[in-house]
Amino acid sequence: KQEVTQIPAALSVPEGENLVLNCSFTDSAIYNLQWFRQDPGKGLTSLLLIQSSQREQTSGRLNASLDKSSGRSTLYIAASQPGDSATYLCAVLSSGSRLTFGEGTQLTVNP
Amino acid sequence: NAGVTQTPKFQVLKTGQSMTLQCAQDMNHNSMYWYRQDPGMGLRLIYYSASEGTTDKGEVPNGYNVSRLNKREFSLRLESAAPSQTSVYFCASSEVGRTNYGYTFGSGTRLTVV
16 A cells, blocks of 8 residues: 655745755555645645656746655755745555545745 | 536535535546545545546545546535544546646535534
């Protein structure tokens, strides 16, 4: 059974800092990995999707990497802003087309 | 805007009442999913439908039923609501077999069972 772990569970940083969120998964036989953002009381917004054959994806200040063999992904946020405050969720698509989520990292960026 | 639409957004039920959560997507996706999100538990799959006419149990199906009405619509029914079903419910859709496609989620239904 696929298990996804996100570390840290919560993170508080000053505005402007570069930061890294971590995601690990137990079964390396994945099709893709997706990072989502969730604002309080809202739904999930897809940020980046990395296919199993890819090493990284970039969108603006966000960069996600994937090391499938070691079961790890990182989400790098450059020059963080208060508007980046949200919960970030990592999810992997494994066999049977099942998407398995981590519990998320709650990020607070302080002005 | 294209996406996944869920109704209602909020609902309060008494224990034992029934209700149906509605979900519709306009992206012509084959697969649709129902998740629940609880503090400390993350998102857990309740039921999914890989294609029109098929449904399968996920991780936490007990107390729920689903109907894939057509390619666009996938409903979740609580026949006899229990306080343990207080949660936020999310519907999602995706295109099976297209690993370059991600999942698209609706905005959620906040359900409280008293």
